[in-house]
Amino acid sequence: DAPEVEIFTLIDSTNQHLLNRIGQLEKGHTCIAECQQAGRGRRGRTWVSPFASHLYLSMYWQLDEGMAAAMGLSLVTGIAVVNALTAMNISGVKLKWPNDIYVEGKKLAGILVEMSAQASGPCQLVIGLGLNVNMPIQASAAIDQPWTDIKQVAGKEIDRNELAHNVILALRETLRLYEREGLSPFLASWQKMDAFANKPVKLLIAEKEVRGIARGIDKNGALLLEANGVVKPFIGGEISLRGV
Numbered sequence: 001d002a003p004e005v006e007i008f009t010l011i012d013s014t015n016q017h018l019l020n021r022i023g024q025l026e027k028g029h030t031c032i033a034e035c036q037q038a039g040r041g042r043r044g045r046t047w048v049s050p051f052a053s054h055l056y057l058s059m060y061w062q063l064d065e066g067m068a069a070a071m072g073l074s075l076v077t078g079i080a081v082v083n084a085l086t087a088m089n090i091s092g093v094k095l096k097w098p099n100d101i102y103v104e105g106k107k108l109a110g111i112l113v114e115m116s117a118q119a120s121g122p123c124q125l126v127i128g129l130g131l132n133v134n135m136p137i138q139a140s141a142a143i144d145q146p147w148t149d150i151k152q153v154a155g156k157e158i159d160r161n162e163l164a165h166n167v168i169l170a171l172r173e174t175l176r177l178y179e180r181e182g183l184s185p186f187l188a189s190w191q192k193m194d195a196f197a198n199k200p201v202k203l204l205i206a207e208k209e210v211r212g213i214a215r216g217i218d219k220n221g222a223l224l225l226e227a228n229g230v231v232k233p234f235i236g237g238e239i240s241l242r243g244v
């Protein structure tokens with residue numbers, strides 16, 4: 001039996017909906033909505049979520065305690081989405097560490113992994129994806145950075161049901177492999193999809209800024225940055241990567 005897929009016309013946030021129901025969900029349980037009134041990104045930012053335009057999808061997953069490497073989760077989710085899009089002949093899609101999907105420097109999609117606080121036992125996770133399909137012009141006014149959608153990238157509209165189906169299957173398969181083998185089987189894919197591989201970048205870490213050359217990721221999902229000939233790993237939810 002495949003895990004359930006719930007579909008809502010209107011919801012606050014698909015991530016919040018699943019977070020509210022942790023403990024009652026089967027791994028792979030999915031929630032999709034046509035519109036979000038409180039769609040969110042990292043650090044309390046808003047995810048612009050107009051009605052019947054895009055894909056807003058969240059999936060519940062659970063990982064063993066030792067594997068609290070939730071860092072890797074947003075990376076492999078990105079890889080699953082690129083694979084699903086490639087299978088639909090949509091190419092040129094790149095990943096920006098740790099949670100964004102870009103085409104030619106414009107944001108196509110974002111990933112938000114959230115976990116419920118748990119003293120012990122397995123790690124309960126909700127993986128959220130917002131993927132732009134056909135942006136209504138009024139909604140775009142609220143986005144304060146360059147964005148794109150599948151309509152622009154593919155030059156045509158695509159069926160959102162087919163897209164959701166492909167993303168759900170790719171995601172479940174990817175998460176099963178990730179929980180068995182960690183990031184190692186994904187490192188080569190990341191290298192191919194990495195928008196900033198070997199490019200000069202800066203990391204914004206709280207008030208600090210660190211500059212260097214992006215050198216991909218390590219097996220923990222840390223971003224590798226080369227500065228003064230030394231490569232160092234950077235990891236943590238407070239880091240933002242920018243091109244320079």
Ligand code: ATP
Nearest residue numbers: 041042045046047048107110143144145147240241
């Ligand atoms: P970071 O590198 O820190 O992740 P970010 O700017 O990508 O930086 P996020 O929290 O990941 O920040 O994403 C939220 C941001 O994404 C919003 O502040 C807005 O700029 C942008 N955004 C919001 N809705 C959309 C959308 N539908 N499509 C594209 N971009 C959006």
Ligand code: BTN
Nearest residue numbers: 013039040041042110111128130
């Ligand atoms: C980001 O780029 O910061 C991540 C954006 C994640 C948006 C998706 S839409 C479905 C799910 N529900 C939410 O409230 N957020 C995620």
